[in-house]
Amino acid sequence: MAGKRRTIISEENLVALLQSKDQRGFSVLYDNYSSALYGVILKIVHSEEIAADVMQDSFVKIWRNVENYNRSKGTLFTWILNIARNTAIDKIRSQDFQNSQQNQDLSNYVNTIDSQNSTSFDVDAIGLRKIVEKLRPEHQQIVDLLYFQGYTQAEVAEELNIPLGTVKTRIKSAISHLREYFIVIVLLIFYEIVSLYL
Amino acid sequence: MDIKAYISSGILESYVLKLTTVEETAEVEKNIAQHPEIRAEIFLIEEALESYALEFAHEPPAELKIRIMNALAKEQLSVTSEQKGSGSFVTDSISQVSDDELNTEDKVLEFRPQPSATRTWVAAASWALLILSVGANIIFFNRWKGSEEKLAIAESQNLKIVQNEEILKANYEQELNILQSPGVKVIALSGQPVAPNSKALVYWDTNSESVYVSSMKLPEAPSGKQYQLWAIVDGKPVDAGLISGNTQMLKMKSFGKAVAFAISLEETGGSTTEVGPKGQIYVMGNV
Numbered sequence: 001m002a003g004k005r006r007t008i009i010s011e012e013n014l015v016a017l018l019q020s021k022d023q024r025g026f027s028v029l030y031d032n033y034s035s036a037l038y039g040v041i042l043k044i045v046h047s048e049e050i051a052a053d054v055m056q057d058s059f060v061k062i063w064r065n066v067e068n069y070n071r072s073k074g075t076l077f078t079w080i081l082n083i084a085r086n087t088a089i090d091k092i093r094s095q096d097f098q099n100s101q102q103n104q105d106l107s108n109y110v111n112t113i114d115s116q117n118s119t120s121f122d123v124d125a126i127g128l129r130k131i132v133e134k135l136r137p138e139h140q141q142i143v144d145l146l147y148f149q150g151y152t153q154a155e156v157a158e159e160l161n162i163p164l165g166t167v168k169t170r171i172k173s174a175i176s177h178l179r180e181y182f183i184v185i186v187l188l189i190f191y192e193i194v195s196l197y198l
Numbered sequence: 199m200d201i202k203a204y205i206s207s208g209i210l211e212s213y214v215l216k217l218t219t220v221e222e223t224a225e226v227e228k229n230i231a232q233h234p235e236i237r238a239e240i241f242l243i244e245e246a247l248e249s250y251a252l253e254f255a256h257e258p259p260a261e262l263k264i265r266i267m268n269a270l271a272k273e274q275l276s277v278t279s280e281q282k283g284s285g286s287f288v289t290d291s292i293s294q295v296s297d298d299e300l301n302t303e304d305k306v307l308e309f310r311p312q313p314s315a316t317r318t319w320v321a322a323a324s325w326a327l328l329i330l331s332v333g334a335n336i337i338f339f340n341r342w343k344g345s346e347e348k349l350a351i352a353e354s355q356n357l358k359i360v361q362n363e364e365i366l367k368a369n370y371e372q373e374l375n376i377l378q379s380p381g382v383k384v385i386a387l388s389g390q391p392v393a394p395n396s397k398a399l400v401y402w403d404t405n406s407e408s409v410y411v412s413s414m415k416l417p418e419a420p421s422g423k424q425y426q427l428w429a430i431v432d433g434k435p436v437d438a439g440l441i442s443g444n445t446q447m448l449k450m451k452s453f454g455k456a457v458a459f460a461i462s463l464e465e466t467g468g469s470t471t472e473v474g475p476k477g478q479i480y481v482m483g484n485v
Contacts, residue, residue, distance in 0.1 A: 026270055030266065036252055052258065052259065052262050078247065143247075168207065171211045171217075
Protein backbone atom coordinates (compact mmCIF):
# COMPACT_ATOMS: atom_id res chain seq x y z
CA MET A 1 0.00 0.00 0.00
CA ALA A 2 3.08 2.23 0.02
CA GLY A 3 2.81 5.42 -1.96
CA LYS A 4 -0.97 5.56 -1.81
CA ARG A 5 -2.60 8.59 -0.44
CA ARG A 6 -5.22 7.70 2.15
CA THR A 7 -8.09 10.00 2.77
CA ILE A 8 -10.21 9.44 5.80
CA ILE A 9 -13.79 10.36 5.13
CA SER A 10 -16.63 10.79 7.57
CA GLU A 11 -19.85 8.81 7.48
CA GLU A 12 -21.58 11.96 6.30
CA ASN A 13 -19.21 12.30 3.34
CA LEU A 14 -19.45 8.61 2.62
CA VAL A 15 -23.24 8.90 2.41
CA ALA A 16 -22.82 11.89 0.08
CA LEU A 17 -20.48 9.85 -2.14
CA LEU A 18 -22.90 6.94 -2.18
CA GLN A 19 -25.85 9.15 -2.96
CA SER A 20 -23.97 10.69 -5.89
CA LYS A 21 -23.38 7.09 -7.13
CA ASP A 22 -19.62 7.49 -6.85
CA GLN A 23 -17.83 4.16 -7.33
CA ARG A 24 -15.22 5.12 -4.74
CA GLY A 25 -17.92 5.43 -2.12
CA PHE A 26 -19.12 1.90 -2.83
CA SER A 27 -15.56 0.64 -2.77
CA VAL A 28 -15.08 2.16 0.69
CA LEU A 29 -18.45 0.80 1.82
CA TYR A 30 -17.46 -2.66 0.62
CA ASP A 31 -14.08 -2.54 2.34
CA ASN A 32 -15.62 -1.53 5.64
CA TYR A 33 -18.76 -3.60 5.81
CA SER A 34 -18.40 -6.59 3.48
CA SER A 35 -17.36 -9.04 6.17
CA ALA A 36 -20.19 -7.97 8.49
CA LEU A 37 -22.77 -8.18 5.70
CA TYR A 38 -21.39 -11.41 4.31
CA GLY A 39 -21.39 -13.00 7.77
CA VAL A 40 -25.04 -12.15 8.35
CA ILE A 41 -26.01 -13.30 4.85
CA LEU A 42 -24.10 -16.54 5.31
CA LYS A 43 -25.84 -17.16 8.60
CA ILE A 44 -29.16 -16.87 6.82
CA VAL A 45 -28.47 -18.75 3.57
CA HIS A 46 -25.80 -21.24 4.75
CA SER A 47 -24.05 -21.44 1.40
CA GLU A 48 -21.02 -19.44 0.27
CA GLU A 49 -22.21 -19.60 -3.33
CA ILE A 50 -25.68 -18.24 -2.57
CA ALA A 51 -24.20 -15.73 -0.10
CA ALA A 52 -22.04 -14.24 -2.88
CA ASP A 53 -25.14 -13.82 -5.08
CA VAL A 54 -27.07 -12.27 -2.20
CA MET A 55 -24.15 -9.90 -1.51
CA GLN A 56 -24.20 -8.73 -5.11
CA ASP A 57 -27.99 -8.27 -5.06
CA SER A 58 -27.68 -6.38 -1.76
CA PHE A 59 -25.09 -3.97 -3.16
CA VAL A 60 -27.21 -3.35 -6.24
CA LYS A 61 -30.18 -2.62 -3.94
CA ILE A 62 -28.03 -0.29 -1.86
CA TRP A 63 -26.96 1.45 -5.07
CA ARG A 64 -30.55 1.83 -6.26
CA ASN A 65 -32.02 2.92 -2.95
CA VAL A 66 -29.27 4.94 -1.31
CA GLU A 67 -31.12 8.21 -2.05
CA ASN A 68 -33.79 7.02 0.38
CA TYR A 69 -31.33 6.61 3.22
CA ASN A 70 -31.72 9.33 5.81
CA ARG A 71 -29.15 9.69 8.55
CA SER A 72 -31.66 11.08 10.96
CA LYS A 73 -33.59 7.80 10.94
CA GLY A 74 -30.69 5.55 11.85
CA THR A 75 -27.10 4.52 11.19
CA LEU A 76 -25.82 3.63 7.74
CA PHE A 77 -24.63 0.29 9.07
CA THR A 78 -28.08 -0.70 10.31
CA TRP A 79 -29.61 0.46 7.05
CA ILE A 80 -27.32 -1.68 4.86
CA LEU A 81 -27.53 -4.58 7.33
CA ASN A 82 -31.30 -4.55 6.93
CA ILE A 83 -31.00 -4.54 3.15
CA ALA A 84 -28.61 -7.50 3.22
CA ARG A 85 -30.77 -9.33 5.77
CA ASN A 86 -33.98 -8.77 3.81
CA THR A 87 -32.33 -9.82 0.55
CA ALA A 88 -31.05 -13.00 2.18
CA ILE A 89 -34.39 -13.77 3.83
CA ASP A 90 -36.21 -13.16 0.52
CA LYS A 91 -33.76 -15.58 -1.06
CA ILE A 92 -34.43 -18.42 1.38
CA ARG A 93 -38.15 -17.86 1.00
CA SER A 94 -37.99 -17.88 -2.79
CA GLN A 95 -39.35 -20.84 -4.68
CA ASP A 96 -36.06 -22.05 -6.19
CA PHE A 97 -34.30 -21.94 -2.85
CA GLN A 98 -37.14 -23.83 -1.21
CA ASN A 99 -36.91 -26.50 -3.93
CA SER A 100 -33.18 -26.93 -3.49
CA GLN A 101 -33.51 -27.18 0.25
CA GLN A 102 -36.48 -29.52 0.40
CA ASN A 103 -36.84 -31.68 3.46
CA GLN A 104 -34.39 -29.58 5.40
CA ASP A 105 -35.70 -28.35 8.67
CA LEU A 106 -34.35 -24.84 8.69
CA SER A 107 -34.16 -24.19 12.38
CA ASN A 108 -32.24 -27.41 13.04
CA TYR A 109 -29.94 -26.52 10.22
CA VAL A 110 -29.32 -23.08 11.67
CA ASN A 111 -28.06 -24.51 14.92
CA THR A 112 -25.56 -26.86 13.31
CA ILE A 113 -24.12 -24.24 11.00
CA ASP A 114 -23.94 -21.62 13.71
CA SER A 115 -21.15 -23.33 15.56
CA GLN A 116 -19.05 -23.24 12.40
CA ASN A 117 -19.71 -19.68 11.42
CA SER A 118 -20.03 -17.72 14.57
CA THR A 119 -16.44 -17.54 15.72
CA SER A 120 -15.33 -14.22 14.38
CA PHE A 121 -16.04 -12.36 17.60
CA ASP A 122 -12.97 -14.00 18.90
CA VAL A 123 -12.71 -13.72 22.63
CA ASP A 124 -10.94 -17.08 22.84
CA ALA A 125 -7.59 -15.38 22.82
CA ILE A 126 -8.15 -13.89 26.24
CA GLY A 127 -9.91 -16.91 27.67
CA LEU A 128 -13.34 -15.33 27.95
CA ARG A 129 -15.29 -17.51 25.59
CA LYS A 130 -16.57 -19.78 28.35
CA ILE A 131 -17.78 -16.95 30.53
CA VAL A 132 -19.43 -15.34 27.54
CA GLU A 133 -21.13 -18.60 26.56
CA LYS A 134 -22.63 -18.78 30.02
CA LEU A 135 -23.83 -15.21 29.84
CA ARG A 136 -25.25 -15.56 26.34
CA PRO A 137 -28.90 -14.93 26.98
CA GLU A 138 -31.58 -17.43 26.18
CA HIS A 139 -33.19 -14.37 24.69
CA GLN A 140 -30.93 -14.92 21.74
CA GLN A 141 -33.53 -17.30 20.33
CA ILE A 142 -36.11 -14.60 19.72
CA VAL A 143 -33.51 -12.28 18.18
CA ASP A 144 -32.30 -15.07 15.89
CA LEU A 145 -35.82 -15.88 14.74
CA LEU A 146 -36.45 -12.26 13.86
CA TYR A 147 -33.03 -11.33 12.68
CA PHE A 148 -31.78 -14.35 10.79
CA GLN A 149 -34.94 -16.16 9.84
CA GLY A 150 -37.10 -13.18 9.06
CA TYR A 151 -39.96 -14.28 11.26
CA THR A 152 -42.88 -11.89 11.51
CA GLN A 153 -44.25 -11.02 14.92
CA ALA A 154 -47.14 -13.40 14.32
CA GLU A 155 -44.74 -16.22 13.43
CA VAL A 156 -42.70 -15.49 16.56
CA ALA A 157 -45.89 -15.60 18.64
CA GLU A 158 -46.71 -18.98 17.16
CA GLU A 159 -43.18 -20.38 17.44
CA LEU A 160 -42.73 -19.30 21.06
CA ASN A 161 -46.34 -19.96 21.98
CA ILE A 162 -46.97 -16.50 23.35
CA PRO A 163 -49.78 -14.03 22.68
CA LEU A 164 -49.11 -11.65 19.81
CA GLY A 165 -49.57 -8.73 22.20
CA THR A 166 -46.52 -9.69 24.27
CA VAL A 167 -44.16 -10.21 21.33
CA LYS A 168 -43.05 -6.55 21.32
CA THR A 169 -42.19 -6.56 25.02
CA ARG A 170 -40.37 -9.87 24.58
CA ILE A 171 -38.35 -8.37 21.73
CA LYS A 172 -37.62 -5.39 23.92
CA SER A 173 -36.30 -7.48 26.79
CA ALA A 174 -34.30 -9.65 24.36
CA ILE A 175 -32.53 -6.62 22.91
CA SER A 176 -32.00 -5.13 26.37
CA HIS A 177 -30.26 -8.38 27.33
CA LEU A 178 -28.22 -8.18 24.18
CA ARG A 179 -27.14 -4.68 25.17
CA GLU A 180 -26.18 -5.81 28.64
CA TYR A 181 -24.40 -8.79 27.15
CA PHE A 182 -22.16 -6.56 25.07
CA ILE A 183 -21.46 -4.25 27.96
CA VAL A 184 -20.47 -7.31 30.02
CA ILE A 185 -18.12 -8.42 27.25
CA VAL A 186 -16.55 -4.97 27.11
CA LEU A 187 -16.18 -4.97 30.90
CA LEU A 188 -14.67 -8.45 30.88
CA ILE A 189 -12.15 -7.50 28.23
CA PHE A 190 -11.38 -4.35 30.17
CA TYR A 191 -10.96 -6.38 33.36
CA GLU A 192 -8.65 -8.85 31.61
CA ILE A 193 -6.47 -6.06 30.29
CA VAL A 194 -6.34 -4.31 33.67
CA SER A 195 -5.50 -7.55 35.46
CA LEU A 196 -2.49 -7.95 33.18
CA TYR A 197 -1.06 -4.88 34.85
CA LEU A 198 -1.81 -5.79 38.45
CA MET B 199 -46.78 11.80 25.25
CA ASP B 200 -45.17 9.66 27.93
CA ILE B 201 -41.78 9.07 26.35
CA LYS B 202 -40.64 6.56 28.98
CA ALA B 203 -43.72 4.45 28.46
CA TYR B 204 -43.30 4.74 24.71
CA ILE B 205 -39.66 3.59 24.90
CA SER B 206 -40.54 0.70 27.19
CA SER B 207 -43.40 -0.45 24.96
CA GLY B 208 -40.93 -2.27 22.71
CA ILE B 209 -42.10 -0.59 19.53
CA LEU B 210 -38.65 0.93 18.89
CA GLU B 211 -36.99 -2.49 18.86
CA SER B 212 -39.63 -3.73 16.44
CA TYR B 213 -39.05 -0.65 14.31
CA VAL B 214 -35.30 -1.25 14.11
CA LEU B 215 -35.98 -4.89 13.22
CA LYS B 216 -38.36 -3.68 10.47
CA LEU B 217 -41.26 -5.49 12.07
CA THR B 218 -43.58 -2.52 12.33
CA THR B 219 -46.53 -1.92 10.03
CA VAL B 220 -46.52 1.01 7.63
CA GLU B 221 -48.63 3.07 10.05
CA GLU B 222 -46.45 2.19 13.04
CA THR B 223 -43.31 3.02 11.03
CA ALA B 224 -44.67 6.44 10.10
CA GLU B 225 -45.57 7.10 13.74
CA VAL B 226 -42.14 6.04 15.03
CA GLU B 227 -40.41 8.21 12.44
CA LYS B 228 -42.53 11.16 13.40
CA ASN B 229 -41.61 10.61 17.06
CA ILE B 230 -37.92 10.23 16.26
CA ALA B 231 -37.99 13.63 14.57
CA GLN B 232 -39.71 15.22 17.57
CA HIS B 233 -37.98 13.61 20.54
CA PRO B 234 -34.18 13.38 20.80
CA GLU B 235 -34.54 10.78 23.61
CA ILE B 236 -36.30 8.44 21.21
CA ARG B 237 -33.67 8.99 18.58
CA ALA B 238 -30.94 8.24 21.14
CA GLU B 239 -32.76 5.06 22.14
CA ILE B 240 -33.00 4.00 18.48
CA PHE B 241 -29.25 4.41 18.15
CA LEU B 242 -28.62 2.24 21.22
CA ILE B 243 -30.86 -0.50 19.83
CA GLU B 244 -29.14 -0.28 16.45
CA GLU B 245 -25.79 -0.47 18.13
CA ALA B 246 -26.76 -3.62 20.06
CA LEU B 247 -27.95 -5.31 16.87
CA GLU B 248 -24.90 -4.11 14.93
CA SER B 249 -22.63 -5.59 17.60
CA TYR B 250 -24.66 -8.78 17.43
CA ALA B 251 -24.34 -8.90 13.63
CA LEU B 252 -20.57 -8.33 13.91
CA GLU B 253 -20.31 -11.49 15.98
CA PHE B 254 -20.96 -13.40 12.79
CA ALA B 255 -18.61 -11.40 10.55
CA HIS B 256 -17.10 -13.56 7.84
CA GLU B 257 -14.58 -12.49 5.21
CA PRO B 258 -16.14 -12.85 1.73
CA PRO B 259 -14.11 -14.43 -1.10
CA ALA B 260 -11.54 -11.98 -2.48
CA GLU B 261 -12.90 -11.94 -6.03
CA LEU B 262 -16.39 -10.93 -4.87
CA LYS B 263 -15.47 -7.25 -4.68
CA ILE B 264 -14.56 -7.09 -8.39
CA ARG B 265 -17.79 -8.88 -9.28
CA ILE B 266 -19.89 -6.48 -7.22
CA MET B 267 -18.08 -3.35 -8.43
CA ASN B 268 -18.66 -4.53 -12.02
CA ALA B 269 -22.34 -5.09 -11.29
CA LEU B 270 -22.54 -1.55 -9.92
CA ALA B 271 -20.72 -0.20 -12.99
CA LYS B 272 -23.35 -1.90 -15.19
CA GLU B 273 -26.04 -0.38 -13.03
CA GLN B 274 -24.52 3.06 -13.56
CA LEU B 275 -24.28 2.41 -17.27
CA SER B 276 -27.93 1.50 -17.64
CA VAL B 277 -28.99 4.58 -15.68
CA THR B 278 -26.79 6.76 -17.90
CA SER B 279 -28.16 5.31 -21.10
CA GLU B 280 -31.73 5.68 -19.84
CA GLN B 281 -31.04 9.32 -19.09
CA LYS B 282 -29.68 9.82 -22.57
CA GLY B 283 -32.91 8.38 -23.85
CA SER B 284 -31.14 6.28 -26.42
CA GLY B 285 -30.96 2.55 -26.68
CA SER B 286 -27.27 2.48 -27.44
CA PHE B 287 -24.69 1.91 -24.78
CA VAL B 288 -22.27 4.70 -24.17
CA THR B 289 -19.37 2.45 -23.50
CA ASP B 290 -16.65 5.04 -23.40
CA SER B 291 -18.21 7.18 -20.68
CA ILE B 292 -18.23 4.46 -18.07
CA SER B 293 -15.90 1.57 -18.37
CA GLN B 294 -16.04 -1.67 -16.48
CA VAL B 295 -14.09 -1.54 -13.28
CA SER B 296 -11.00 -3.62 -13.62
CA ASP B 297 -9.00 -5.28 -10.94
CA ASP B 298 -6.18 -2.81 -11.55
CA GLU B 299 -8.38 0.19 -11.12
CA LEU B 300 -9.70 -1.07 -7.86
CA ASN B 301 -6.35 -1.87 -6.41
CA THR B 302 -3.95 0.69 -7.78
CA GLU B 303 -5.87 3.89 -7.46
CA ASP B 304 -3.58 6.65 -6.31
CA LYS B 305 -6.04 7.93 -3.89
CA VAL B 306 -7.46 5.47 -1.42
CA LEU B 307 -10.50 6.57 0.43
CA GLU B 308 -10.79 5.29 3.90
CA PHE B 309 -13.86 5.46 5.97
CA ARG B 310 -14.08 5.77 9.70
CA PRO B 311 -17.47 4.59 10.92
CA GLN B 312 -19.31 7.00 13.14
CA PRO B 313 -18.33 6.40 16.74
CA SER B 314 -21.21 4.91 18.66
CA ALA B 315 -21.67 5.29 22.41
CA THR B 316 -20.10 1.92 23.23
CA ARG B 317 -17.33 2.35 20.70
CA THR B 318 -16.55 5.78 22.07
CA TRP B 319 -16.52 4.33 25.56
CA VAL B 320 -14.26 1.44 24.54
CA ALA B 321 -11.99 3.87 22.70
CA ALA B 322 -11.82 6.14 25.74
CA ALA B 323 -11.12 3.16 27.99
CA SER B 324 -8.42 1.97 25.60
CA TRP B 325 -6.77 5.37 25.62
CA ALA B 326 -6.95 5.53 29.39
CA LEU B 327 -5.41 2.06 29.60
CA LEU B 328 -2.73 2.98 27.10
CA ILE B 329 -1.83 6.09 29.08
CA LEU B 330 -1.84 4.14 32.35
CA SER B 331 0.27 1.46 30.78
CA VAL B 332 2.79 3.92 29.34
CA GLY B 333 2.95 5.67 32.72
CA ALA B 334 3.46 2.38 34.52
CA ASN B 335 6.12 1.40 32.02
CA ILE B 336 8.01 4.64 32.59
CA ILE B 337 7.80 4.24 36.37
CA PHE B 338 8.88 0.60 36.24
CA PHE B 339 11.64 1.37 33.74
CA ASN B 340 13.02 4.11 36.01
CA ARG B 341 12.79 1.86 39.05
CA TRP B 342 14.51 -0.90 37.15
CA LYS B 343 17.29 1.44 35.98
CA GLY B 344 17.72 2.74 39.55
CA SER B 345 17.88 -0.83 40.82
CA GLU B 346 20.46 -1.74 38.19
CA GLU B 347 22.69 1.13 39.29
CA LYS B 348 22.27 0.32 42.97
CA LEU B 349 23.00 -3.31 42.28
CA ALA B 350 26.20 -2.42 40.40
CA ILE B 351 27.33 -0.24 43.31
CA ALA B 352 26.45 -2.91 45.84
CA GLU B 353 28.29 -5.52 43.79
CA SER B 354 31.48 -3.49 43.59
CA GLN B 355 31.27 -2.68 47.29
CA ASN B 356 30.75 -6.30 48.07
CA LEU B 357 33.77 -7.23 45.97
CA LYS B 358 35.92 -4.72 47.87
CA ILE B 359 34.69 -6.05 51.20
CA VAL B 360 35.48 -9.61 50.16
CA GLN B 361 38.94 -8.59 48.98
CA ASN B 362 39.62 -6.66 52.17
CA GLU B 363 38.36 -9.54 54.21
CA GLU B 364 40.68 -11.94 52.41
CA ILE B 365 43.64 -9.67 53.01
CA LEU B 366 42.70 -9.30 56.68
CA LYS B 367 42.20 -12.99 57.03
CA ALA B 368 45.58 -13.73 55.44
CA ASN B 369 47.20 -11.17 57.71
CA TYR B 370 45.59 -12.55 60.85
CA GLU B 371 46.40 -16.11 59.89
CA GLN B 372 49.98 -15.13 59.32
CA GLU B 373 50.08 -13.21 62.59
CA LEU B 374 48.48 -16.09 64.44
CA ASN B 375 50.94 -18.57 62.93
CA ILE B 376 53.83 -16.45 64.04
CA LEU B 377 52.43 -15.96 67.52
CA GLN B 378 51.76 -19.65 67.94
CA SER B 379 55.21 -20.83 66.86
CA PRO B 380 57.61 -21.55 69.76
CA GLY B 381 60.46 -19.15 70.46
CA VAL B 382 58.61 -16.05 69.34
CA LYS B 383 59.22 -12.97 71.38
CA VAL B 384 56.73 -10.14 71.36
CA ILE B 385 58.33 -6.77 71.91
CA ALA B 386 56.08 -3.82 72.60
CA LEU B 387 57.46 -0.55 71.27
CA SER B 388 56.11 2.41 73.20
CA GLY B 389 55.74 6.06 72.24
CA GLN B 390 58.70 8.42 72.63
CA PRO B 391 58.41 12.14 73.54
CA VAL B 392 57.77 13.08 69.86
CA ALA B 393 54.59 11.01 69.78
CA PRO B 394 53.73 9.64 73.24
CA ASN B 395 50.60 7.83 72.02
CA SER B 396 52.36 5.89 69.28
CA LYS B 397 53.01 2.18 69.62
CA ALA B 398 53.91 -0.90 67.65
CA LEU B 399 54.67 -4.58 68.15
CA VAL B 400 57.68 -6.51 66.98
CA TYR B 401 57.51 -10.32 66.70
CA TRP B 402 60.95 -11.82 66.82
CA ASP B 403 61.16 -15.48 65.99
CA THR B 404 64.50 -16.44 67.52
CA ASN B 405 64.40 -19.92 65.88
CA SER B 406 64.02 -18.77 62.28
CA GLU B 407 65.49 -15.37 63.11
CA SER B 408 62.54 -13.67 61.43
CA VAL B 409 61.34 -10.23 62.51
CA TYR B 410 57.85 -8.87 61.94
CA VAL B 411 56.41 -5.48 62.79
CA SER B 412 52.71 -5.27 63.50
CA SER B 413 49.87 -3.30 65.11
CA MET B 414 51.54 -0.01 64.32
CA LYS B 415 49.87 3.08 65.74
CA LEU B 416 52.01 5.85 64.29
CA PRO B 417 51.14 9.31 63.00
CA GLU B 418 50.72 9.25 59.23
CA ALA B 419 54.07 9.77 57.55
CA PRO B 420 54.18 13.14 55.76
CA SER B 421 54.93 13.01 52.04
CA GLY B 422 58.62 12.46 51.35
CA LYS B 423 59.03 10.69 54.70
CA GLN B 424 58.92 7.03 55.63
CA TYR B 425 59.21 5.03 58.88
CA GLN B 426 62.17 2.74 59.33
CA LEU B 427 62.70 -0.09 61.83
CA TRP B 428 65.96 -0.37 63.68
CA ALA B 429 67.38 -3.15 65.80
CA ILE B 430 69.79 -2.27 68.56
CA VAL B 431 72.65 -4.79 68.27
CA ASP B 432 75.79 -4.43 70.38
CA GLY B 433 74.70 -0.94 71.38
CA LYS B 434 74.30 0.27 67.79
CA PRO B 435 71.21 0.72 65.62
CA VAL B 436 71.10 -1.65 62.67
CA ASP B 437 68.78 -1.09 59.69
CA ALA B 438 65.92 -3.58 60.00
CA GLY B 439 63.99 -2.43 56.90
CA LEU B 440 61.62 0.25 55.65
CA ILE B 441 57.96 0.29 56.57
CA SER B 442 55.78 0.85 53.54
CA GLY B 443 52.05 1.37 53.36
CA ASN B 444 49.47 0.71 56.02
CA THR B 445 49.86 -3.04 56.00
CA GLN B 446 49.05 -4.82 59.21
CA MET B 447 52.23 -6.77 59.39
CA LEU B 448 55.56 -6.57 57.63
CA LYS B 449 58.38 -9.06 57.52
CA MET B 450 61.61 -7.24 58.30
CA LYS B 451 65.30 -8.09 58.17
CA SER B 452 66.65 -10.81 60.49
CA PHE B 453 69.14 -10.63 63.32
CA GLY B 454 71.14 -13.06 65.44
CA LYS B 455 70.71 -10.97 68.49
CA ALA B 456 69.19 -7.64 69.40
CA VAL B 457 68.49 -5.93 72.71
CA ALA B 458 65.93 -3.41 71.54
CA PHE B 459 63.90 -2.26 68.52
CA ALA B 460 62.95 1.25 67.47
CA ILE B 461 61.10 3.03 64.64
CA SER B 462 62.22 6.39 63.31
CA LEU B 463 60.82 8.75 60.70
CA GLU B 464 63.31 9.09 57.84
CA GLU B 465 63.49 10.60 54.40
CA THR B 466 61.90 8.32 51.80
CA GLY B 467 64.34 5.53 51.07
CA GLY B 468 65.52 5.46 54.70
CA SER B 469 68.95 5.67 56.22
CA THR B 470 71.74 3.08 56.37
CA THR B 471 73.31 1.11 59.21
CA GLU B 472 76.55 3.05 58.66
CA VAL B 473 74.84 6.41 59.04
CA GLY B 474 72.22 5.34 61.58
CA PRO B 475 68.81 6.93 62.14
CA LYS B 476 68.80 10.60 61.13
CA GLY B 477 65.19 11.32 62.00
CA GLN B 478 63.44 11.25 65.32
CA ILE B 479 62.64 8.02 67.12
CA TYR B 480 58.87 7.58 67.45
CA VAL B 481 58.63 4.26 69.30
CA MET B 482 61.10 2.05 71.08
CA GLY B 483 61.09 -1.11 73.25
CA ASN B 484 63.55 -3.51 74.86
CA VAL B 485 63.62 -7.23 74.12
